Amino acid sequence: MTDAAALQQESVPMSKSTGRRTDMRSRGEPALWSLGGALAIGIIMILGFLALVFSNGVETFIPKPITVVTGIDGTVTAGEPFRSELFKPTPEDFAKASPDWQARIKDANGYANRTLYRMGNFDIYGEDFRWVPDFMAAKIEQPHGLVFVERMEWGPFVGTVKSIKVDGVERPFTTLDDTAFVKAHETARDRSKAIRKIERVGINDVNHALEQERLGLRKVELASGRNSAEYKDAEARLTGISAGLQQRYDALSADVQKLREINAGNTITLAEIGGREKTIEFSALVRAYAANDLSFAQKAGVYVSRWAEFLGSEPREANTEGGVFPAIFGTAAMTLLMVIVVAPFGVITALYLREYAQQGRLVSFVRISVNNLAGVPSIVYGVFGLGFFAYVLGGSIDALFYPERLPNPTFGTGGLLWSALTLALLTVPVVIVATEEALAAVPRSMREGSLACGASKWQTIKYIVLPRAMPGIMTGVILAMARGAGEVAPLMLVGVVKLAPELPVDGMFPFVHLERSFMHLGFHIFDVGFQSRNAEAGKPMVFVTTVLLIALVTLVNATAIVVRNRLKKRFAGSQF
Amino acid sequence: MNMVATLAPYPDTTFGSTVYHLKSGGSGTILDINDLCLWYGAAQALHNVQMSVEKGLVTALIGPSGCGKSTLLRCINRMNDLVDNLRITGGIRLNGEDIYDRSADVIALRKRMGMVFQKPNPFPMSIFENVVYPLRVDGVRDKALLEETCERALRGSALWNEVKDRLDQSALGMSGGQQQRLCIARAIAADPEVLLMDEPCSALDPIATAKIEDLINELAGQYTVVIVTHNMQQAARVSDNTAFMYLGRLIEYGDTEVIFQTPKSPKTQDYVTGRFG
Numbered sequence: 001m002t003d004a005a006a007l008q009q010e011s012v013p014m015s016k017s018t019g020r021r022t023d024m025r026s027r028g029e030p031a032l033w034s035l036g037g038a039l040a041i042g043i044i045m046i047l048g049f050l051a052l053v054f055s056n057g058v059e060t061f062i063p064k065p066i067t068v069v070t071g072i073d074g075t076v077t078a079g080e081p082f083r084s085e086l087f088k089p090t091p092e093d094f095a096k097a098s099p100d101w102q103a104r105i106k107d108a109n110g111y112a113n114r115t116l117y118r119m120g121n122f123d124i125y126g127e128d129f130r131w132v133p134d135f136m137a138a139k140i141e142q143p144h145g146l147v148f149v150e151r152m153e154w155g156p157f158v159g160t161v162k163s164i165k166v167d168g169v170e171r172p173f174t175t176l177d178d179t180a181f182v183k184a185h186e187t188a189r190d191r192s193k194a195i196r197k198i199e200r201v202g203i204n205d206v207n208h209a210l211e212q213e214r215l216g217l218r219k220v221e222l223a224s225g226r227n228s229a230e231y232k233d234a235e236a237r238l239t240g241i242s243a244g245l246q247q248r249y250d251a252l253s254a255d256v257q258k259l260r261e262i263n264a265g266n267t268i269t270l271a272e273i274g275g276r277e278k279t280i281e282f283s284a285l286v287r288a289y290a291a292n293d294l295s296f297a298q299k300a301g302v303y304v305s306r307w308a309e310f311l312g313s314e315p316r317e318a319n320t321e322g323g324v325f326p327a328i329f330g331t332a333a334m335t336l337l338m339v340i341v342v343a344p345f346g347v348i349t350a351l352y353l354r355e356y357a358q359q360g361r362l363v364s365f366v367r368i369s370v371n372n373l374a375g376v377p378s379i380v381y382g383v384f385g386l387g388f389f390a391y392v393l394g395g396s397i398d399a400l401f402y403p404e405r406l407p408n409p410t411f412g413t414g415g416l417l418w419s420a421l422t423l424a425l426l427t428v429p430v431v432i433v434a435t436e437e438a439l440a441a442v443p444r445s446m447r448e449g450s451l452a453c454g455a456s457k458w459q460t461i462k463y464i465v466l467p468r469a470m471p472g473i474m475t476g477v478i479l480a481m482a483r484g485a486g487e488v489a490p491l492m493l494v495g496v497v498k499l500a501p502e503l504p505v506d507g508m509f510p511f512v513h514l515e516r517s518f519m520h521l522g523f524h525i526f527d528v529g530f531q532s533r534n535a536e537a538g539k540p541m542v543f544v545t546t547v548l549l550i551a552l553v554t555l556v557n558a559t560a561i562v563v564r565n566r567l568k569k570r571f572a573g574s575q576f
Numbered sequence: 577m578n579m580v581a582t583l584a585p586y587p588d589t590t591f592g593s594t595v596y597h598l599k600s601g602g603s604g605t606i607l608d609i610n611d612l613c614l615w616y617g618a619a620q621a622l623h624n625v626q627m628s629v630e631k632g633l634v635t636a637l638i639g640p641s642g643c644g645k646s647t648l649l650r651c652i653n654r655m656n657d658l659v660d661n662l663r664i665t666g667g668i669r670l671n672g673e674d675i676y677d678r679s680a681d682v683i684a685l686r687k688r689m690g691m692v693f694q695k696p697n698p699f700p701m702s703i704f705e706n707v708v709y710p711l712r713v714d715g716v717r718d719k720a721l722l723e724e725t726c727e728r729a730l731r732g733s734a735l736w737n738e739v740k741d742r743l744d745q746s747a748l749g750m751s752g753g754q755q756q757r758l759c760i761a762r763a764i765a766a767d768p769e770v771l772l773m774d775e776p777c778s779a780l781d782p783i784a785t786a787k788i789e790d791l792i793n794e795l796a797g798q799y800t801v802v803i804v805t806h807n808m809q810q811a812a813r814v815s816d817n818t819a820f821m822y823l824g825r826l827i828e829y830g831d832t833e834v835i836f837q838t839p840k841s842p843k844t845q846d847y848v849t850g851r852f853g
Binding site: 098437444445446447448449450451452453454455456463464467 | 604653654658683684687689690691693694697699700709710712713714759762763767772776
């Protein structure tokens with residue numbers, strides 16, 4: 001082998017190994033890292049948010065032990081430890097601390113730990129919460145026998161049970177599980193329910209009937225004038241009827257009064273940690289448990305019963321306690337009504353735009369405008385909804401159909417219907433865009449196949465295009481629902497209230513009251529967290545309500561996705 | 577629209593007039609295409625096409641890609657109406673009726689013709705509903721009639737024995753060849769006067785293709801079939817008359833045997849011997 005040949009042979013693999021390697025930038029690896037990193041950050045943020053909300057929301061209803069803290073200055077604080085934090089004590093506080101503590105605080109750069117206790121007993125103390133710095137606590141203990149009492153009014157009571165009175169007779173108090181106690185509580189609650197029923201149904205019916213009669217009279221007055229014979233007749237009739245109604249009302253009131261008197265004879269006397277006593281009726285007692293003596297099963301029982309109350313009953317104490325049932329109901333009713341409006345409206349609009357309208361400048365302009373509508377701040381829709389739907393449309397409806405009720409508005413103010421319409425307007429671009437895309441994705445070959453069979457354009461749309469586009473349309477409706485269910489700002493203008501006295505659906509004709517204002521979970525979160533007197537007490541409710549809202553939205557979306565996938569399956573195996 | 581862009585450079589003088597040598601044996605003329613010109617926007621896709629289709633025979637349209645054979649076929653049942661900026665002069669008569677007449681009812685017209693497309697396009701419904709779709713859109717509700725029609729059409733497309741036990745299953749679960757025969761069943765369900773086929777075998781494997789070709793041979797006589805095909809052997813096998821088109825013009829139209837063995841036009845000669853196309 002010649003040298004030249006050897007060299008050549010060697011140089012071949014050489015040239016390969018020393019040849020230019022593809023550098024990292026052109027292989028796109030930094031781009032991959034940043035893309036993956038961005039995704040990871042996004043996922044971490046979402047998971048972190050969900051973890052925060054869920055951990056706080058789930059543990060809120062767990063009964064916590066009552067801790068009694070005796071201060072070095074002799075003050076006694078009893079309550080649930082709520083949270084603790086580092087803080088910088090003021091010089092005066094610092095001076096009170098023991099020398100040992102002072103050194104420790106100095107070591108920690110002047111920071112000390114303090115714990116917030118939920119003391120309850122607002123009616124006695126004038127405050128529910130108290131910060132206790134660690135260095136001020138001489139003794140921390142969790143003694144047996146302390147009870148945590150949830151009340152209808154004034155928030156929880158923390159202390160001990162002194163005595164109970166059943167039907168006016170003093171009875172010795174043994175334990176909270178004592179049958180006498182449980183029975184007294186149950187019967188008192190039943191009486192409260194009975195009172196509520198009389199008020200809600202009986203007295204409400206009387207008031208409603210009276211109002212109807214008054215409105216009837218006013219109608220006659222509007223129709224024939226105050227001096228007409230008809231008016232005189234109607235007035236005379238009203239006097240007769242209202243006398244009858246008054247009798248019914250009096251009878252019902254007497255029943256209520258009787259029950260109230262019995263309730264007044266069934267009381268429980270509680271004492272706070274300092275010994276001051278407070279007597280409340282059994283009927284005002286929601287739940288009582290010996291916080292430091294609970295077995296696991298009892299804790300679970302309290303936990304479940306608190307969730308049941310939260311999901312199934314009405315709020316009390318300015319929404320910071322009790323349940324959110326009216327808000328769940330209002331959110332569901334409003335979203336449902338919105339979908340009923342937005343789905344057909346959006347689909348029909350998209351059908352016309354995509355299938356029938358001459359594609360040209362005007363249609364492009366309309367399309368761009370629709371897309372831009374999705375970017376308008378939602379509060380603007382609220383203002384529009386209030387101005388147009390409530391005042392103009394609602395005002396006209398009132399003037400036409402309910403003149404006798406004026407100046408009290410019926411439809412001429414915010415309500416369920418106007419809220420649903422406002423949100424429908426807000427979400428209709430989502431449905432239109434999704435539907436247009438779904439329609440455009442239907443293969444041309446299928447339309448042609450149908451037309452070639454002698455189907456008209458409308459039949460082709462009805463039998464072929466719409467069923468085939470249905471999964472895509474469903475996606476749009478799901479997105480619209482998710483957006484609508486979580487929207488709060490416009491609703492504050494067009495019908496959501498802090499506390500709605502009645503549900504929009506009840507037993508009173510016509511059963512569905514679209515004009516009524518309603519409660520909403522999103523607004524409830526805002527109200528409890530930021531509008532209530534007692535921000536600290538509301539905070540756990542914010543988390544719980546958020547968990548509920550997320551769960552509801554997830555549930556609704558999951559249902560819709562299942563439906564959509566079922567539809568999709570029908571088209572599986574298609575070759576196009 | 578690429579295909580028509582290539583038309584422009586050829587001056588009209590390179591083409592002579594169409595050569596005709598039609599095979600008789602049908603029962604008269606069913607379709608009469610008279611001086612048909614068609615423009616997509618400014619580009620002309622069909623130039624003065626003049627041909628008549630014999631009733632009961634199979635007529636094949638052949639020619640290289642972009643020659644306008646599909647466009648011509650789609651003119652016959654006015655599927656081209658869906659295209660924007662389309663202009664047509666001349667006319668087509670179906671049994672003497674001008675289908676491009678202002679008062680012509682396009683939907684009624686399409687009901688008199690069946691069409692089978694290049695790719696099988698079953699609808700996302702059951703096999704039964706696919707076959708009776710033309711009757712459904714016609715408003716037929718009589719269940720017995722629908723079932724009878726379904727069986728007849730499926731037997732007619734040689735599919736009955738394969739699917740008779742699963743008529744209520746989705747048509748999308750069938751094989752490609754079955755789907756195409758289903759589309760043929762759908763096309764003949766309403767008993768059309770003319771069956772139009774636009775390259776019905778181009779998406780199928782050879783075995784499925786052979787089945788469809790057998791089917792076309794069976795349908796011949798019962799229906800008038802106009803078939804567009806890229807496959808010259810197929811045209812030779814299934815058709816009675818063949819029309820050769822080139823760059824939007826009808827070059828030669830007549831007896832299939834003559835076209836493939838002793839074509840009269842040199843262009844046809846070049847094409848059928850594989851010199852271009």
